[in-house]
Amino acid sequence: MKFIADCMLGTLAKWLIILGHDVRYFRRIEDAELVRIALAEKRTILTADRRLVQRRGARDHVLIDSHDLTRQIRTVLVAKRLRPRRDGLFRRCVRCNRPTRAVARAIVKSLVPPYVHRTQRRFRRCPACGRIYWRATHVRRMLQTLRARLRPCRPQIRLDRGANRS
Numbered sequence: 526m527k528f529i530a531d532c533m534l535g536t537l538a539k540w541l542i543i544l545g546h547d548v549r550y551f552r553r554i555e556d557a558e559l560v561r562i563a564l565a566e567k568r569t570i571l572t573a574d575r576r577l578v579q580r581r582g583a584r585d586h587v588l589i590d591s592h593d594l595t596r597q598i599r600t601v602l603v604a605k606r607l608r609p610r611r612d613g614l615f616r617r618c619v620r621c622n623r624p625t626r627a628v629a630r631a632i633v634k635s636l637v638p639p640y641v642h643r644t645q646r647r648f649r650r651c652p653a654c655g656r657i658y659w660r661a662t663h664v665r666r667m668l669q670t671l672r673a674r675l676r677p678c679r680p681q682i683r684l685d686r687g688a689n690r691s
């Protein structure tokens with residue numbers, strides 16, 4: 526799923542990237558340019574601006590009407606029928622939106638804090654900027670929150686199946 530987020534939604538953009546989605550974000554961009562890129566790259570526009578979504582070419586959009594981050598993420602996931610997946614985490618670089626690559630734990634030893642190296646098993650690295658990612662506690666917590674908040678939207682049959690398995 527590909528998105529482009531307006532200037533107001535930097536934190537939402539960051540979290541959608543953490544969840545593995547391709548999101549372009551500019552600190553400053555004219556509305557017309559944002560719509561042009563969205564059309565050219567077939568991206569869904571994420572915006573809190575009701576005027577922007579009335580523009581021709583902005584039909585594929587998700588209107589964000591909350592300041593609460595979890596609610597914002599939930600709005601996007603529900604609108605696009607996406608589910609937060611643990612294996613999707615950090616598939617892209619938060620800084621440059623490029624796909625990251627798995628990197629061996631031994632290689633990152635001198636590059637991450639000792640505690641992180643001791644406690645984490647899996648790491649990913651951005652080939653463009655070199656930034657290293659791991660599943661930090663706050664990210665796991667956000668994923669849990671999102672999964673909990675999305676639960677009522679799941680079809681009943683899935684819940685039943687889950688209950689049978691346990």
Ligand SMILES: [Zn+2]
Nearest residue numbers: 618621651654
């Ligand atoms: Zn990067």
